[in-house]
Amino acid sequence: MSVTKNLSLVKNQNFLIVAIALGVILNPLNTTMITVALPEIKNEFMLSSKDITWLIASYFIISAIFLPLIGKxxxxxxxxxxxxxxLLLVGISSFTAPLSPNMPFLLAMRTIQAIGTSALYxxxxxIIRSTIEKNQNRVIGTLSVFATTTAAFGPTISGLLIQQGGWHVIFYINFPIIIISAILAVLSIPNDEKKTARTFKWDGIGILLFSFLITVWMYFFQTLETGLNLWTFIGSLALTLLFYYFEKRKDEPFIDVVFLKKNLNISFVYVQYILSTLIFFALLLSMPIYFQSVLLLSSKQTGIMMLSISIFGIIMTPLATRWIEKLGYRIPLLTGGVIGLVGVILFLTINHDSPLYWIFLVLxxxxxxxxxxxxxxQTLLFSFVSVSETGTASGLFMTSRFMGNILASSLFGVMFATGVNDTNQSWMTIILIVVSVILLPGILFITKGKLVTNTP
Known part of the structure; x- marks a missing residue:
């Protein structure tokens, strides 16, 4: 199945890009907007910290499963x-989620929302690969960045909205985005070509195995607070190996493990992204709750504090791009890793008596x-793959982001199982310091001999 190319591509190219850009931001926004709403949802439905973790993690698990599936x-x-x-699924879930009478219903609506947003990227x-020929990789790279950096704005947006209308309003903010994206999509995206004789081959067993292994790993991490569950750990490893060997033999696998094995540089980029996402999202998830539970800030104040992450993340994106074009990948990426390590270490200085300006600077x-x-x-990834491999590589890159999110939410659930306080926040910070240290040699490895002339 492909998209018909016609003259409308030239006339409506900008509208087409805007339509897709608005669609792809729905996933990262809805991933993080809920973080500020968690204390209110927890109180309304009388949930435990572990229950709240599953509300977050289920969204990541569904997204990780459906991103590669819907791509195919x-x-x-x-x-x-x-x-x-x-867009339709996101609209339905955004309308019904605020009406949730209990936690299971809200969880179901979040599941539908996750499926819908996973379809958009x-x-x-x-669509971009089928309709835009000039600077195609740059457009894809820009959309990829757009789909990830906007996650940092979620807590700020929800913090300001919740102050006015409670946690329910975070779902309604989707409607202007959905409506504009849908109108532009209908007008600017060419119609799909008629179905060819080729049929879709469902890797049902592969999908089930992947779903089970992610869920079982999630359960293993969640139960670490009570000690090492050896049988769960063995089961997680067994499912992982079973999934690998099963997919290895498939002609059209759910996850192309052979592609990952043959392209170790690409695989290591994914691993690095999982680790960096783990650090980023663990703090993005924990700090809003810490602000409201320990520092007793309002949702509005919490949203303003979280601007520190989003603003500086957005500012650094174009600056880092130019930096990479001049110096290559190693120095910028290594600098980013070192700054992250320093930042995480500085979190050890934060407690309930810390001035807000200091917390803002650390964030x-x-x-x-x-x-x-x-x-x-992301640009390093695209420098390793050909244009024909861009779609597969991009989909797996987004899946790796959700793997990092799953690990972060698991870490959050374990560290704050006994409550949100200074001690538990410090223990989580120590773990993130270890992850930050591991990240640095990985950066040195994947940037070894990488020339700037290889960028798309």
């Missing part, structure tokens, strides 16, 4: 159809680091 479905059944269907990237270092690492790792 859009290739067969039409990218425009899948894109518009994704792979279908959108496929800013995380924003600077994430801005550099985010754009650096």
């Amino acid at each position: 479905l859009s290739d067969f059944y039409g990218r425009k159809k899948i894109f518009l269907f994704g 792979p279908a959108g990237i496929g 800013s270092t995380i924003g600077i680091s994430n801005g550099i690492l985010n754009i650096g790792l």
Whole structure:
């Protein structure tokens, strides 16, 4: 399934890019907007910290599963159809989620929302690859950055909105984005070509195995607070190995493990992105709750404090891009890693007596680091792959982001199982310091001998 090319591509190219850009931001925004709402949701439904963690983690698990799946479905059944269907699902879930009478209903609506938002990125990237020829990789790279850096704005937006209308209003903010994206998509995206004789081959077993292994790993991490569950750990490893060997033998696998094995540089970029996302999102998830539970800030004040991460992350993205063009990848990425390590270490100085300006400055270092690492790792990825591999590589890159998110939410659940306080925040910070240290040699490895002339 492909997209018809015609004269409307030239006339409506900017509208097409805007339509897709608005669609792809729905996933990162809805991933993080809920963080500021968690204390209110927890109190309304009388939930534990572990219950709240599953509300977050389920969104990541669903997204990690459906991103590569829907990417393939859009290739067969039409990218425009899948894109518009994704917007429809987000619209339905955004309307019904605020009406949730209990936690299971809210969880179900978040699941539908996750499926809908997961459809938008792979279908959108496929549309770009089929309709835009000039500077195609740069457009894809820009959309990829757009789809990740906007996550930092989620807590700020929700903080300001919750102050006015409670946690329910964070779902309504989706409607202007959905409506504008849908109108522009209908007008500017060419219609899908008629279905060819080729049929879609469902890797049902692969999908189930991947779903089970992510869920079981999630459960293993969640139960670490009570000690090492050996049988769960063995089961997680067994499912991972079973998934690998099963997918290895498939002609059209759910996850192309052979591609990852043959392209170790690409695989290591994914690993680095998982680690950097783990650090970034663990703080993005924990700090809003820490602000409201320990520092007793309002949701509005919390949103303003979280601007430190989003603003500096956005500022650093174009600066880091120019820096990479001049010096290559190693120095910028290594600098971003070092700044992140320093920032995480400085979190050990934060407690309930810390002045807000100091917390703002410390959070800013995380924003600077994430801005550099985010754009650096994405452009580094595209320098390793050909144009024909861009779609597969981009989809797996987004999946790796959700793997990092899953680890971050698991860490959050374990560290704050006994409550949100200075001690638990410090223990989580120590773990993030270890992750930050591990990140540095990985950066040195993936940038070894990498020349700036290889950038797209």
